[in-house]
């Protein structure tokens with residue numbers, strides 16, 4: 001069903017919400033959540049292969065999975081046992097979630113985040129604006145990241161973004177029901193790719209939720225909070241890119257084997273054969289990088305963070321180049337909206353931007369190398 005409908009959903013820019021809720025209620029959108037909370041309790045490697053499968057069919061559905069999984073992982077990693085018991089069964093029971101970090105002035109540099117969360121009695125109040133949040137259009141629950149200011153309702157007005165003044169770099173992640181008064185969700189118009197993934201901006205204007213919705217403590221260092229949440233997203237995107245590559249490889253190989261030009265199948269012309277070889281190498285190397293990173297997650301290896309960045313960087317770059325190669329092999333047959341390789345080409349490009357752009361990944365990898373020297 002997903003394979004058959006993916007192009008129509010892409011053109012419409014919408015996924016059927018009933019389908020998403022159904023997948024969610026079967027625990028498929030966040031399959032690593034432990035069974036005690038209604039999940040499948042998959043390890044990273046098994047969840048990764050499942051993510052790649054969905055990614056090979058429809059990157060918009062896979063993007064919703066990534067968001068749901070990232071929200072669940074943040075709750076699992078930072079929530080108290082009571083919060084885990086309160087929220088995780090909702091995410092495996094059909095409710096949909098999204099995770100909001102980015103702001104207009106805080107993209108690659110999340111330390112410039114200006115969303116403020118302040119305590120007021122038994123509640124917290126959020127003010128800020130998040131942008132480009134995947135799946136926010138569909139979400140029932142928003143995991144919002146912001147800076148915490150203990151009872152400092154007025155102190156923030158003049159502080160520079162990213163200065164860390166008044167509220168410092170203490171950060172919080174807050175579970176905000178999307179129907180809370182003061183929340184406004186506005187769809188991003190006409191995204192280049194993953195068009196049905198429900199990207200949206202979120203305005204938070206004096207949004208008040210119970211203080212019990214603040215995950216864990218109120219004094220978490222911002223880098224720890226965002227790195228932990230993003231690590232899950234990176235792993236999921238990386239496996240999703242493996243799926244894009246597999247879909248492109250299948251489509252390109254099938255076309256090159258069956259279409260003839262100059263009296264021979266395309267695949268017998270050496271320059272086209274080279275495209276196929278490159279696509280195969282791209283898929284295999286991305287798969288190996290993801291398998292290695294997932295093994296690090298499953299074994300609790302100290303290399304987990306760098307292996308995840310490496311997997312994301314390799315897979316996203318390979319998917320962007322590989323999808324372009326697939327369009328080249330299909331040429332006019334794949335150069336139109338409605339063909340999976342055309343969709344893959346648009347979707348894959350965005351994977352080089354999200355969850356740490358190519359450049360941010362390269363900087364992190366370089367820092368790792370320098371640190372080891």
Ligand code: FAD
Nearest residue numbers: 099100101102107108132133134350353354355357359360
């Ligand atoms: P900028 O930070 O302005 O960067 C622009 C360019 O400059 C990039 O190429 C970047 O790599 C480069 N650059 C920036 N700083 C440096 C530097 N120091 N050195 C070298 N190069 C640099 N956000 C969420 O919170 N939740 C989501 O679910 C989510 N989903 C998204 C889905 C899609 C499809 C997209 C496109 C974005 C999504 N985002 C989401 C936002 C995403 O995280 C940001 O777009 C990303 O972090 C980059 O930020 P920016 O777009 O502001 O680019």
